[in-house]
Amino acid sequence: MRFFEIDGGEIRIDGVPTRDMRREDVHSLFCMVLQDTWLFEGTIRENLVYCDEGVDDEKVRQACRAVGLDHFIRSQPHGYDTVLTDQINLSQGQKQQMTIARAMIADKPMLILDEATSNVDTRTELKIQQAMDELMRGRTSFVIAHRLSTIKNADLILVMKEGDIIESGTHDELLAQGGFYADLYNSQFAE
Structure with a gap:
């Protein structure tokens, strides 16, 4: 992602050396799901669409259905417009499902999954793994994992x-x- 310049050789994206691309342009091609989830104060919908403008509600709901989160969100007081506060108790698995849904909505051509299931229980891991399999379809994906079940199909x-x-x-x-x-x-x- 050009956080560091390489010492030798070259990395190409669609045939273009990354050194010939602006760092921001390289970053814009990636979405990430990291071990440590991050949510900010705002509505569930705002957390899901993040910086993407013009995302329609159906795309948001579709991503949440794919990760198994739609029912939980709709059961909240204001559904997708519920503001995330300390009163809304999200499990680690639900937070991770939200970050996967966020990546699905962002719909970038490349994906980085960095220990994305390390903080969840086995049952939640299975749900998240199915969502990640769907997310990886049709993308170049870099999966960093100690749990080998997450990379078995690479x-x-x-x-x-x-x-x-x-x-x-x-x-x-x-x-x-x-x-x-x-x-x-x-x-x-x-x-």
Whole structure:
């Protein structure tokens, strides 16, 4: 995302080197769902559309239905116009669902998911994983995760250890290699 300039080689987006693009233009191509969710004081709708102007209500509701949040929002005193305050108790999972819905509404061509399910329970993780699968469809997605269930379906997995890439491949290829990834995966899903 050009937070830092690279030392060698180049990163291209649709064939254009990122060094030839304005930093703001690179940023505008990404949406992010991070480990630490952030909401601001304002209505639920304002939190969902964030800086996007002209987003219609149906697009907002559609995103919230996709992440399993629409019913909860409609049960609030003013629905999507409910102001988020200390009196509205959102669970960590609901906050994460809101950030995923926000990314769906933003509809950028690239997506960064950084430990997006690390703060939720297993049941909520399954709901969120389904929403993230929908969000990733048709996008270039960078998924950073320790929970390997979230990256199992990736086209390419880069396994990092101490800052270095030590293995790469699909889930099945990495399991067949019997290396670090396979050991890690098996330890997470051992009976």
